[in-house]
Amino acid sequence: MHCEVIALPLSLDACVARVKHTGAGAVVVMLGCVRDHTQQQGQVVAVTQLDYEAYVEMAEQVIDAIAVDVEGACPGTRVFVQHRTGTLQVGEWAVVVAVSSPHRKEAFTACAAVIDRLKQDAPIWKREHGAGGVSWVGLGP
């Protein structure tokens, strides 16, 4: 399994350890952090916390499939992802994507591909608490 969807604080070290090896000349890490603001109807509004909910069994399966696919498309890369669930405060990490490869270019490319696809297909949701009230991100009217 190339990922963990967990209710505990994420570990940068654990993620790097999963991909680091002696043949890797680069490790690229993307940290997704809880931001203190968001856009609602074109307005910038303050955010105080986020609640993350996941369909854990499926999210792990979907992210694992993405990681395997990206490793195949970017030869030499190794991918590991941790995603958080539960209530997060501003500044906390919601996701860690770690990718190693012999050369940096493939690691940057793979890391961007993994986070883009995760955001598109992993069954994970977030609810914003802030000046604009409480709402599920991405849900239309």
Added chain:
Amino acid sequence: MGLKAVGDVAEEKEFRDPGLHAGPSLIRIRYFAAAADKTGCADDDVDVGAAVSVRELRLLLGARHPALVPVLVQSRLAVNLRFASEDEIVVDGSEVAVVPPVAGG
């Protein structure tokens, strides 16, 4: 008319067979995020009587939870941990999840 291998035909028949037999077909429905807010529950066991398509199941869920409809129309359905097409047949014992627009990361 295209040629078809015997194996293909047999497989297709087996795939469609459940729909031909009326009888209990228990499906576990799971609701997440906005969908759970609308139904007031995290899951539901639904006896659909016979195998149904994802499209038919959508209608059934909307009728069961009218408040869910505005979220349901924006949602993908997943069958046994995979996103499903509207034509996919949901067989007895499946787990179906209502997946509102996702926002991970």
